[in-house]
Amino acid sequence: MTLVAFLFYFFIATTALSAIALLFLKNIFHAALALLTCLLSLAALFVLLQAEFLAVSQILLYAGGVVILIIFGIMLTTKVGGQAVPITNTGLLPGLAVGAGVFFLLLFFVRKSLFTLPSSTQEPMVNNNIEGIGIAILTDYVLPFELAGVLLLAVLMGAAIIAGFKQVKN
């Protein structure tokens, strides 16, 4: 087994195990750390799938942004009287049944290889992944790119207004 194949299966295993741990952990902070492990292993898988720019964005946006936000949210909400509230479940068995149903249904289609695309033998247009993504974003995808900028501005203002402290007037 080559090193690349070993890393491929290793990171698949860490992703799957941390996702399963996320399902069963009782402490919400530990759950956030399991999510962080899952997202970083996914970044490693993106590198192995030759999507380097996506891997860097995954680390910056998810590990650096989303998980930090979630940990701040945990810090501000889940304590009652200084005591951490354990996570409880409602309807665990029906939920697990639905999840297992979806999993085996999707697995059935994956095993039947319905989604096998015709593998093209063309060479990549540009060898540099980041250069290619930059050109694609600013030519073919320039409208969604600009709209994403507008959306980010709206989200920035909206989140600040919704979460901001308001002076209570009596």
Next chain:
Amino acid sequence: MSLQPIYILSTLLFSIGLVIVLVKRNAILVLMGIELMLNAANLNLTAFNKTVPASLDGQVFALFVMVIAVCETAVGLAIILQVYRYYHTSVPDEINELKG
């Protein structure tokens, strides 16, 4: 390197995210489940992109999914904070009144 394990992993991540959204009694954990489902989709898009090396469409799509996911988390957490301030709980089932 076969891509079949990636598809199976992405299926597993999506199912686990769905179960977390359905059963957990904590709004922040529900947000984490949604993140997991979006990441499963991203992984699949990137894997499909690898079979078509001449184009980068899948990766660009995954990039936009990531941006939208970050926006959704920011607004979602702001709403959860405000709900917690008002109801003193972050359990979605206990927030059951519509009157302001």
